[in-house]
Amino acid sequence: MNIAQIESNLQNLIKSFSKETFIYDLLLAYGLPKASITRLQKGNLNLSKSEGEISWKKKLRFQEEYSADLHLTISELAQSIKHEERFVIVTDYELFLAIDSKTGEKLDIELAELPKHFDFFLPWAGMEKAQHRNENPADVKAAERMAKLFDEIKKDNPVKTEEDSHALNVFLTRLLFCFFAEDTHIFQDGQFTNAISSHTAVDGHDLRSYLESLFEVLNTASKGRKDLPAYLNAFPYVNGGLFKDSFQVPEFSRKSRQLIIDAGEMNWKDINPDIFGSMFQGVIDPEKRGSLGAHYTSVPNIMKVIEPLFLDELKEELEKAKHNPKKLNELLYRLSKIKIFDPACGSGNFLIIAYKELRRLEIAIIHHLQDLQKAAAGFNSKSEQLSFIPKAQLSLAASFQVELFSRIQLSQFFGVEIDDFAHEIAQLSLWLAEHQMNVEFYREFGKTSPTLPLKEAGKIVCGNACRLKWEKVCPKKEGDEIYILGNPPYLGKKEQLVNHKLDMQLVFNSQDGFKNLDYISIWFFLAAKYCSNTPKCKAAFVSTNSICQGEQVGNFWILIFSQNIEIIFAHTSFMWKNSAKSNAGVAVVIVGISAKNGSIKKIYSSGKIIQTQEISPYLTSGTTTIVTKRSRPLSQIPEMTNGSMANDDGNFFIDHEEYIQLPSHLKVYFRQILGARELFYSFKRYALWLKDEDIEKALEIDLIKSIVNKVAKYRAGSTREATRKLANTSHLFGEIRHKSGQALIIPGLSAEKRDYIPIDFLTNGEIVSNLAQVIFDFDPWLFSLLSSRLNIVWVRATSGYFKKDLRYSPVLSYNNFPVPYISDQRKQEITQCVFRILEERERHSEKTLAQLYDPDKMPAGLREAHRQNDLAIERCYRSRPFESDEERLEYLFKLYEKMIAEEKVKDSLFEKEKKGRKVKK
DNA sequence: CATCCGACATTTA
DNA sequence: TAAATGTCGGATG
DSSP: OOHHHHHHHHHHHHHTOOTTTHHHHHHHHTTOOHHHHHHHHHTSSOOOOSTTEEEETTTEEEEEOSSSOHHHHHHHHHHTOOSOOSEEEEEOSSEEEEEETTTOOEEEEEGGGGGGGGGGGGGGGTOOGGGGTTSOHHHHHHHHHHHHHHHHHHHHSOOOSHHHHHHHHHHHHHHHHHHHHHHTTSSOTTHHHHHHHHHSOTTSTTHHHHHHHHHHHHTSOGGGOOSOOHHHHTSOOOOTTTTOSOOOOOOOOHHHHHHHHHHHHSOGGGOOHHHHHHHHHHHHSTTTGGGTTTTOOOHHHHHHHHIIIIIHHHHHHHHHHTTOHHHHHHHHHHHHHOEEEETTOTTSHHHHHHHHHHHHHHHHHHHHHHHHHHHHHTOOGGGGGGGGSOHHHHHHHHTSOOOOSOOOOGGGEEEEESSHHHHHHHHHHHHHHHHHHHHHHHHHHSOOOOSOSOOOOOEEEESOTTTSOHHHHSOOOTTOOEEEEEOOOOOOTTTOOHHHHHHHHHHHTTOTTGGGSOTTHHHHHHHHHHHTTOTTEEEEEEEEGGGGSHHHHHHHHHHHHTTTEEEEEEEEEEEOOBTTBSOOSOEEEEEEEEEOOOOOEEEEETTEEEEESOBOTTSOBSOOOOOOOOSSOSSSOOOOEEOBBOOSTTTTEEEHHHHHHSOHHHHTTEEEEEOHHHHHHOOOEEEEOOOGGGHHHHTTSHHHHHHHHHHHHHHHTOSSHHHHHHGGGTTSOSBOOOOSSOEEEEESEEOTTOSSOOOEEEOSOOEEBTTEEEEOSOOTHHHHHHTSHHHHHHHHHHSOEETTEEEOOIIIIITTOOOOOOOHHHHHHHHHHHHHHHHHHHHTTTSOHHHHTOTTTOOHHHHHHHHHHHHHHHHHHOSSOOOSHHHHHHHHHHHHHHHHHHHHHHHHHHHHHHHHHHHHO
């Protein structure tokens, strides 16, 4: 059941209204199951015994009320809820009251108005309001209304070509402007909607020609207008390019005409152009409709970008200049010259918020100038506080008049957007924002520049930012102050489609490892190019955190830094959220860059701000050492490999219960297998694992034959050639790295919050899956090393992550981990710590590793054992104990650099020696 | 041949 | 129903 259907159901319900069935019809209108409603009607689902009252568990509490005050009745009912009824409804079939017992929202309307408030009961249809929690209801409603209108128009006007689609987009944008205009005094109140309802036919046939002439009127200055009927001539000249070109207006039906009038009757005054645009875009694009505005950036997140990028600094300037009229004027001038550029602007929310913030700052500056002038004139109530201001400044302030208009123009705002509709909306939203700020300006000063005719528009280009020349979109003159910002798309290497890959190829031009980079790296790269050697130009984007982690760091940041660029501020990983979608399942960072300038850098991390001279690509302070993949350990430690990958579509695996029930002659063909989950939660899982000598015999068994066949079929159907080849050996794992004997298992992924990476010994020949790493030939002290605080600190700094959870990788974290020389005696001491940790784990053998290593519940004994272990390990590094993780990391990086340097020396000596030998021969 | 990563996916509280 | 926390195997070097 979709929203449009529900609304029309409600309209029918009111049209063919019946007291007796009203409440049941209402439930039916929201798509609740007919069978349940019949049972409710018969009484066997109704939990209430009183006459005229209905109670349906978790759904509804309903009462007819004719005598008492309805408001009293409903508040009594709402306070005595017994069966978690979601909605309480009381009505005398004229007045209609409802309360949402979960959110506390109230509805108080005439029954006939019910269809207009259809959204109140959407939770019955499984559409939780939480989806748009904290969202301005006006935006949601407007977006939904427009979606309905859009669907209806498309029915009568099939979109065949790109031109059709563009014309429709332009039309909707213009319509939106008219709705907004007539509710915000740009037009007269209701002028647009009234004109349609009184001057066009009910069946909609002449609405098209009417709108065509109206749009022409809006594009014509009063001088050029001839022989117009008064109701058309009453519309003002809009200009600004919004109505400039003529595009085909669609045909209308009775229904679509009515939808326009209905939409016009909404209050468009409360629309937020910054958010609404994104919601609207989600509604219009059928592919994105499922994830309504899922990727738009919330205002708090936009502030996280613009404050450190330029706003904080401008505010500081204002604070410094507030008693100096000359400097205040200079600041006003500066604001009028700043350029803001969003090369992935969508419907423009970054630009709009930046615009509004600059306008507000301008208002504050003008206030200060006025205060100074009042103080100079000696009649300001604040004049006493201002008495310390030098006379010269005051007389300067008195010597000119502050002109009350805004110096900030939309033409200072630049954008690129690939989606035609979004780009139209961005343009429009900027105008709407301008008008809103004009209104705010008027409230402050009683004066403002008129909104109409619209001035020059924001410079939003529809195109692919990866291929456009950015300097053509946002021209750069010497000395220009330019801020590039936005939230470009993220696509990991696997998610990129052919077009994206081509973009990557064009931009990175076969740079080392560019195919591993996320799609967003294009924006950083082009921004770096734009900012390079341009001191007053800075850029900051919201980005997936993966570009600052793991393998991408090595390939990506070296490229950025090579353009004489540095990171000027950063927000470390936080989970992406906005009100349209509570969790997009991605952790993001915000990174600001500019040409090198030696300024103080800021790292924003979980509410704290760290000031530093240098920010590393890992978004930590102090070092730009980059750790790259390494195939063998740097230190004297044994080799670590990934576990064995089944590549079986789950067919090899059986759980513990299935294993128990296997006849014993089959059990021998299965082995216990562990990945991270099994390790943490003590699950037992088994997988088919045939030894060479068993293969022939085993393949005669039906059960095993059927498993192998399924795996073969799955592998043969793969898109990947290597996997299809594996179909020939479908009785085996796809990748086998198992060795017999003892093994040390290290989880491939471990929760962020843990203080230690829980690792374990395997002694019964269990198989380690590809979801964990394994070391086969090792001394026990290695357990201690990998369990140490030092190790997790290193891994946190250098490894990749999955959202915010640590990913353990042999080639990034382990092979690069610097370990000093450790004497045999030390190793023996350390081994004692291993036994102690194992003993402490044994004391709580009923607990899983996940429970034992939950930092809030970690048993004191185990914690102490780890502390002792840390002390023992750290003594191998240096005699003085470490005081913080920062200190540990700094030490490890220094040691790493030293060992890398030594290795280089050794390698070059080795090379020389080799050459020398050749010469001798 | 080896392995990193996911504008995620699934379980848990 | 939000919060917690790791699957699985393709793409890439």
